[in-house]
Amino acid sequence: MVTGKGTTAAGEGRGGRPTLEMVAARAGVGRGTVSRVVNGSPQVSAQARAAVEAAIAELGYVPNRAARALAADRTDAVALVIPEPETRLGAEPYFLDIVRGVSTELADTDMQLLLTLIRTPRERQRLAQHLEARRVDGVLLVSVHENDPLPSLLERLRVPTVLNGRRSERERMSYVDADNVGGARSAAEHLLGMGRRTVATITGPLDMYVARCRLDGYTQAMNSAGLGGDTSLVAHGDFTEEGGRAAMRALLERHPGIDAVFAASDVMASGALHVLRQSGRRVPEDVALVGFDDSAVARHADPPLTSVGQPTEEMGRTMARVLLEEIESRTGVRRHVVLSTELVLRGSA
Amino acid sequence: MVTGKGTTAAGEGRGGRPTLEMVAARAGVGRGTVSRVVNGSPQVSAQARAAVEAAIAELGYVPNRAARALAADRTDAVALVIPEPETRLGAEPYFLDIVRGVSTELADTDMQLLLTLIRTPRERQRLAQHLEARRVDGVLLVSVHENDPLPSLLERLRVPTVLNGRRSERERMSYVDADNVGGARSAAEHLLGMGRRTVATITGPLDMYVARCRLDGYTQAMNSAGLGGDTSLVAHGDFTEEGGRAAMRALLERHPGIDAVFAASDVMASGALHVLRQSGRRVPEDVALVGFDDSAVARHADPPLTSVGQPTEEMGRTMARVLLEEIESRTGVRRHVVLSTELVLRGSA
DNA sequence: CGCTCCCGTGGGAGCGCTCCCAGGTTGGCA
DNA sequence: TGCCAACCTGGGAGCGCTCCCACGGGAGCG
Numbered sequence: 001m002v003t004g005k006g007t008t009a010a011g012e013g014r015g016g017r018p019t020l021e022m023v024a025a026r027a028g029v030g031r032g033t034v035s036r037v038v039n040g041s042p043q044v045s046a047q048a049r050a051a052v053e054a055a056i057a058e059l060g061y062v063p064n065r066a067a068r069a070l071a072a073d074r075t076d077a078v079a080l081v082i083p084e085p086e087t088r089l090g091a092e093p094y095f096l097d098i099v100r101g102v103s104t105e106l107a108d109t110d111m112q113l114l115l116t117l118i119r120t121p122r123e124r125q126r127l128a129q130h131l132e133a134r135r136v137d138g139v140l141l142v143s144v145h146e147n148d149p150l151p152s153l154l155e156r157l158r159v160p161t162v163l164n165g166r167r168s169e170r171e172r173m174s175y176v177d178a179d180n181v182g183g184a185r186s187a188a189e190h191l192l193g194m195g196r197r198t199v200a201t202i203t204g205p206l207d208m209y210v211a212r213c214r215l216d217g218y219t220q221a222m223n224s225a226g227l228g229g230d231t232s233l234v235a236h237g238d239f240t241e242e243g244g245r246a247a248m249r250a251l252l253e254r255h256p257g258i259d260a261v262f263a264a265s266d267v268m269a270s271g272a273l274h275v276l277r278q279s280g281r282r283v284p285e286d287v288a289l290v291g292f293d294d295s296a297v298a299r300h301a302d303p304p305l306t307s308v309g310q311p312t313e314e315m316g317r318t319m320a321r322v323l324l325e326e327i328e329s330r331t332g333v334r335r336h337v338v339l340s341t342e343l344v345l346r347g348s349a
Numbered sequence: 350m351v352t353g354k355g356t357t358a359a360g361e362g363r364g365g366r367p368t369l370e371m372v373a374a375r376a377g378v379g380r381g382t383v384s385r386v387v388n389g390s391p392q393v394s395a396q397a398r399a400a401v402e403a404a405i406a407e408l409g410y411v412p413n414r415a416a417r418a419l420a421a422d423r424t425d426a427v428a429l430v431i432p433e434p435e436t437r438l439g440a441e442p443y444f445l446d447i448v449r450g451v452s453t454e455l456a457d458t459d460m461q462l463l464l465t466l467i468r469t470p471r472e473r474q475r476l477a478q479h480l481e482a483r484r485v486d487g488v489l490l491v492s493v494h495e496n497d498p499l500p501s502l503l504e505r506l507r508v509p510t511v512l513n514g515r516r517s518e519r520e521r522m523s524y525v526d527a528d529n530v531g532g533a534r535s536a537a538e539h540l541l542g543m544g545r546r547t548v549a550t551i552t553g554p555l556d557m558y559v560a561r562c563r564l565d566g567y568t569q570a571m572n573s574a575g576l577g578g579d580t581s582l583v584a585h586g587d588f589t590e591e592g593g594r595a596a597m598r599a600l601l602e603r604h605p606g607i608d609a610v611f612a613a614s615d616v617m618a619s620g621a622l623h624v625l626r627q628s629g630r631r632v633p634e635d636v637a638l639v640g641f642d643d644s645a646v647a648r649h650a651d652p653p654l655t656s657v658g659q660p661t662e663e664m665g666r667t668m669a670r671v672l673l674e675e676i677e678s679r680t681g682v683r684r685h686v687v688l689s690t691e692l693v694l695r696g697s698a
Numbered sequence: 699c700g701c702t703c704c705c706g707t708g709g710g711a712g713c714g715c716t717c718c719c720a721g722g723t724t725g726g727c728a
Numbered sequence: 729t730g731c732c733a734a735c736c737t738g739g740g741a742g743c744g745c746t747c748c749c750a751c752g753g754g755a756g757c758g
Contacts, residue, residue, distance in 0.1 A: 017482065019744055030708035035746065045706060062482035066424065067744035069415035070713050080464070084449075095445060100433075103466040107475070112484075115429070115464040117452040126456070133366065133411035135461075270649060300619060302651045368714055379738035384716065394736065416714035419743050 018059040027055035038063055077112040078138040078323060081127065083148065084119040093296055094312055098142060098164065101316020109324065111137075124150075131157055138323045140164065146207060160326040162319045166336075168209050174326060174334045176319045180210055183308035183341030184217025187262045187290040190306070190343055192225045196260035196288055200233040202247040202272060204264045211239075214264040214292060237268045244271025252279055259287055260349070266291035266298040269305050273348070288349035303347030311339050367408040376404035387412055426461040427487040427672060430476065432497065433468035442645055443661055447491060447513065450665020458673065460486075473499075480506055487672045489513065495556060509675040511668045515685075517558050523675060523683045525667045529559055532657035532690030533566025536611045536639040539655070539692055541574050545609035545637055549582040551596040551621060553613045560588075563613040563641060586617045593620025601628055608636055609698070615640035615647040618654050622697070637698035652696030660688050 024034045029048055036044045037052040044052075055061070069075050080102060082095065099115075106113055114136060118124050130136070131154065138160035144151055146167045154161040155173060163175040191199045201218040204211030215234070222228040235251045237243035244263055248271065251258055261276075263269035269291030273283060281287050283303060291298050294309030322335045373383045378397050385393045386401040393401075404410070418424050429451060431444065448464075455462055463485060467473050479485070480503065487509040493500055495516045503510040504522060512524040540548045550567045553560030564583070571577040584600045586592035593612060597620065600607055610625075612618035618640030622632060630636050632652060640647050643658030671684045 020746095021744075024708095031745085032708060032747090033706085036707090039746085043706065048706080060481070062478055064419070064482070064744050065484055066415045066418035067713090068746075070413070070419050070715085071744075071746040073713075073746095075415065093442075099464065100466065103464070104468075107469075107472055113464050115448065115452070115462050117449060119453075120456075123456055129411055132409070133413070135414055296645060297649055300646055300649055369716095370714075373738095380715085381717090381738055382736085385737090388716085392736065397736080413714050416743090417716075419745085420714075420716040422716095422743075 017064070018061045019064070020061075023052065023055045023059055023061050026059060027051040073134075075135060075137050076110060077114050077136050078106070078140060078320075078327075079114040079116050079127075079130075079136045080140045080142065081116045081118060081150070082142045083144070083150075084117055094293065094310075095142070097312035098316040098319070101313040101318070102140060102320045103316075104313075105317045105320035105324075111324070118150075128153060131159055134159075138162075138327045140319050140323060146209065158332075160323060162323045162326070164315065164319060165210055171336070172334060174322050174336065176315050176322060176337045176339065178310040178315065179338050179340045180213035181217040181220070183292065183310070183343070184214040184262065184264070185221045186217075186341070186343050187292065187306075187308050188218045188221030189224075190345075191260040191262060191288055191290060191349060192221060192227070194260070194288055194349065197227065198233070198255055198258045199227070199260040199262065200235065200251045200255065200258055202235050202237045202244055202251070202261060202263040202268050204237060204239045204268075206236065211264055218262055237264070237271075239265050239268060241267050241271035244268030245275050246271075248272035248275040252276075260289070261287060262290045262292075264292050266293045266295045266301075266305060266307055269307070269348075270297050270301055273301060273305070284347065284349050290343075290349045294344045298344075298346065301348070306346045306349040307344050309342045309344045311341070315339055366413070367410045368413070369410075372401065372404045372408055372410050375408060376400040422483075424484060424486050425459060426463050426485050427455070427489060427669075427676075428463040428465050428476075428479075428485040429489045429491065430465045430467060430499070431491045432493070432499075433466055443642065443659075444491065446661035447665040447668070450662040450667075451489060451669045452665075453662075454666045454669035454673075460673070467499075477502060480508055483508075487511075487676045489668050489672060495558060507681075509672060511672045511675070513664065513668060514559055520685070521683060523671050523685065525664050525671060525686045525688065527659040527664065528687050528689045529562035530566040530569070532641065532659070532692070533563040533611065533613070534570045535566075535690070535692050536641070536655075536657050537567045537570035538573075539694075540609040540611060540637055540639060540698060541570060541576070543609070543637055543698065546576065547582070547604055547607045548576070548609040548611065549584065549600045549604065549607055551584050551586045551593055551600070551610065551612040551617050553586060553588045553617075555585065560613055567611055586613070586620075588614050588617060590616050590620035593617030594624050595620075597621035597624040601625075609638070610636060611639045611641075613641050615642045615644045615650075615654055615656055618656070618697075619646050619650055622650060622654070633696065633698050639692075639698045643693045647693075647695065650697070655695045655698040656693050658691045658693045660690075664688055 020031055020034050024031045027034065029052060033044060033048050034052050037049050065076060080099065103113060116127055118127060139154055140162050141150065142164045144163055144165065144167055151163065151167065151173055161173055163173055165177050166175045188199060199222065201215065203215045206212055219228060232254050235247035237247040244267065261272055263272050269289055273289060276283055276287050283289050289305060291305045291307040294307045298305035298307040318337050318339065322337065369380055369383050373380045376383065378401060382393060382397050383401050386398050414425060429448065452462060465476055467476060488503055489511050490499065491513045493512055493514065493516055500512065500516065500522055510522055512522055514526050515524045537548060548571065550564065552564045555561055568577060581603050584596035586596040593616065610621055612621050618638055622638060625632055625636050632638050638654060640654045640656040643656045647654035647656040667686050667688065671686065
């Protein structure tokens with residue numbers, strides 16, 4: 001008699017969990033049929049399907065994910081990869097909203113969501129290793145830098161990937177991005193529409209595509225209004241509050257009569273707001289101010305900041321959807337989705 | 350000749366990935382020995398170990414997680430479960446800090462972190478199913494309500510679990526919590542130490558243990574100062590900004606001469622701050638204000654809020670550590686960890 | 699009326715690993 | 729010198745699933 005690892009002849013699954021085989025026995029069919037039912041194959045007679053479904057319900061059968069992964073060479077898991085430095089920068093709820101969206105979309109699948117924070121080179125190394133070992137079926141990559149080696153690695157390994165944002169105007173990989181240009185333009189147009197004429201902008205670091213886009217939108221609006229070309233109205237920040245402060249100080253020095261500012265992030269706008277206050281200017285009476293992100297920072301500022309909102313959760317949902325598609329149809333088609341933004345009016349402009 | 354699923358006789362692993370068997374062949378040892386090396390068993394001669402390690406390096410071998418999970422009946426994954434309503438409430442960076450800590454601690458293991466948001470009953474249902482199917486080796490549960498059925502389910506299924514916070518003073522399951530009582534007490538003591546005498550508090554919903562703790566701390570400080578017993582100085586909020594507003598209005602009505610307020614969360618403090626301003630009072634000159642959480646809301650308020658800070662990331666790290674221990678030593682020992690808080694002084698008190 | 703064709707089905711083989719058993723080797727001790 | 733214990737070691741069996749091959753029977757065709 002073979003004893004094996006303790007499984008009784010009766011076929012009690014490990015830990016008492018029912019197996020495919022037990023379902024098959026119960027339903028009076030073969031393993032293949034049960035597998036087909038579980039995986040939604042149409043090649044099953046209505047009668048067999050009913051019997052199997054009944055057996056599944058009675059036994060409380062849940063497929064063993066590891067066995068499935070081993071046999072089918074897939075993992076039913078996707079990784080959400082977050083390079084840490086990014087999340088430090090201001091918009092933290094942003095991240096949570098993305099997770100929310102992704103999670104919502106994945107809830108209907110039986111895909112698992114793996115969270116991977118990348119802070120140290122070591123963690124980066126480990127991630128690369130995991131990817132080589134194909135421990136996930138796909139990757140969602142949040143806010144990539146232009147020079148990040150990760151996207152290329154993913155492309156080389158042919159791991160289905162969706163980026164949140166793009167690295168440049170000619171991004172090849174699948175991505176989901178907000179309409180940063182349009183959002184910035186609408187912000188500037190709003191300021192111009194209020195009758196403001198000395199409309200400045202505080203940019204993000206221009207080696208980031210998103211920052212260039214927001215500057216572009218501003219520039220477009222200024223040009224359309226016939227007010228373009230004055231580069232002294234452009235101050236450079238780095239998406240931090242302190243950067244916003246410094247930029248605002250520089251702007252005030254160059255243009256004491258400034259009457260409106262579009263900051264490329266709420267956090268920078270918040271810094272600018274403090275400097276404006278310190279200089280004795282009132283917001284929005286003397287200087288109107290618009291931020292970008294529609295974050296908690298904007299809501300809690302005093303006055304609350306008018307800001308360009310991104311459909312963050314929707315972006316998360318879209319990313320997940322695109323990724324699932326890409327995993328499904330292994331054709332390697334790439335999708336590029338740009339979601340529109342919305343100006344949220346509050347007290348500051 | 351057996352053809353199987355396309356594996357050539359030479360033994361190319363699927364997708365070209367090296368397998369244990371290939372490593373064994375290369376190192377000139379048996380599968381068992383490679384397995385022992387990979388899993389750090391001491392029962393291997395130095396010579397064999399060296400040969401195996403060399404082979405692993407040359408081949409770039411990474412163990413197949415699914416196979417390991419199937420054979421060993423474990424998953425090498427833990428789930429971080431977040432009941433959604435919680436995260437909505439204010440302190441969102443809190444969540445990210447927890448993730449950060451957990452992630453840090455897990456980085457040295459080859460445990461994967463699964464993120465599970467619970468918003469709908471359906472998602473709850475799915476989670477329960479996953480747990481029954483033992484798809485994770487352990488669970489980290491963020492901010493549980495007293496009446497949440499999840500902890501009991503986990504206990505019943507004997508899934509190693511660590512709670513963030515506890516459900517009551519007599520929590521049996523493993524948990525990691527902040528010293529809410531001590532934090533609240535130090536906040537109130539700070540206000541009293543400034544010479545304030547009419548020190549009120551805005552509580553959270555008292556069906557939450559954390560809210561009761563913070564009220565307790567306040568009460569202790571007031572009693573010690575010989576100022577206890579005046580229940581009209583206690584107003585009830587619900588951890589929301591609007592709740593904070595309402596509570597503050599009530600307090601001002603009852604005690605126009607109020608000179609200090611301890612709010613059990615920054616978000617409520619922020620609401621209170623607005624009401625105080627509207628009433629023409631200056632903060633901190635007329636009324637000193639202390640919040641709880643040391644969140645972004647506190648930092649960005651005007652004036653920035655003095656607040657009780659929790660070592661959030663450290664809590665995450667500790668949770669992970671405790672969980673790993675519990676998984677490792679299947680003795681079922683429970684650990685209770687309470688980390689101390691720290692009063693962060695800013696402009697409001 | 700016989701022959702395809704196809705649908706539905708059962709079950710063998712195998713995914714890559716761990717567990718464990720049996721066997722060989724070595725060294726210590728009487 | 730002989731015996732036994734301790735240590736290493738190889739490899740069989742099996743984890744629960746998917747994939748696929750082969751087989752049976754009913755429908756459709758000439």
